[in-house]
Amino acid sequence: MKKSIFIRSAATAFLCFVLFNYTLANTPKAEGYKVGDQAISFQLKNVDGKMVSPADYQSAKGFIVVFTCNTCPYSKLYESRIEALNQKYASKGYPVLAINSNDMTKQPGDSFEEMVKTSNAGEYSFPYLYDESQEIATAYGATKTPHVYVLEKNKKNLQVKYIGAIDNNARDEKSATDKYVENAVDALLANKPVSTTSTKAIGCTIKWKEA
Template identity: 55%
Template sequence: MKKLTGILALATVFVLTAFTVNLEDGYEIGDYADDFKLKNVDGKMVSMADYDNAKGFIITFTCNTCPYSVAYEDRLIALDKKYKKKGYPVIAINPNNPAVKSGDSFEAMKVRAEEKGFTFPYLFDDGQKVYPKFGASRTPHMYVLQKTPKGMQVKYIGAVDNNYGNADAVSKRYVEDAVDALLNGNEVPIKTTKAIGCSIKV
């Protein structure tokens, strides 16, 4: 009986450890992000390599159903309109498993993108293979990448800003500050913040 208890305890520790490691895996500031090729709501496959003139990217892991993600949709559109012409377009990726959250199916994504008039690609992470590489855990979860001779380097990870509930009350614009710093050849002032949002549905 003691032996069985010990085995169960070890198994529990192993499972918890594995779960913790998976949550903590992902890019850190200074890492180089692998490219991806995911289906956009228009049916076309999209990768970062498609953007010949990009100086970097604003990558967001977001979805249809999370109220935090919905609250940020207009701000994501604004970010894309402001920075796409400067070389930092937005790419949105839905990491949720539609078998768990039916409202985040590819068909639902197409409807949402048209309803909101998304000006950026809205990609489906089919098989949930991309978000773990980034280490995304929330929707929305933001990543600012900068193009370098070695590849797309991670420069910022975290939240869009410091007030998801009220865009007019925002006092810290983390993503904007990061991209502005990079465009001016400066260090990103705040490199990481806590992503506020819903957990990714697996």
């Protein structure tokens, strides 16, 4: 009897150990940015094979950085809205830079090759960049797809002005009553404070590499 209890206890302890280490392996190693922080720049491969960086956009006033992917249902729901953001704001100085950070070994549908197909099928007007090392998602603190960071360019610096969701209704765009990203960019363009600076990003968890 005592032996049976010992075996069950040992098995439970081992399971807890495995789950704990699995959680650590699938959790970002940095807390990421808060509103007001200076964000790092980056240079990542676009679906056209070219390297793209915020530094390439000399006349930009800022950026709408969207961590997204090919496979997440929420990313698919927001696909047309992300395109609409670029159509509306790129010419005003706030282009969209979309980034896929998912580990393709865990999510084969998020490979670079599939990114190219997704971009072509959706006729994206914005760069769709591959964060293969996951360094940018980790630095920014992105955890979901989609997860948005609105950045304002100040000389050579990128200051975080908004973090979170695109709007308050993932399933029905027409029913969205708070368009967080649009409101943030509109405020910045008008030289006004952003009223809502952070919201909870709703979506699928980013698929992290094993430690």
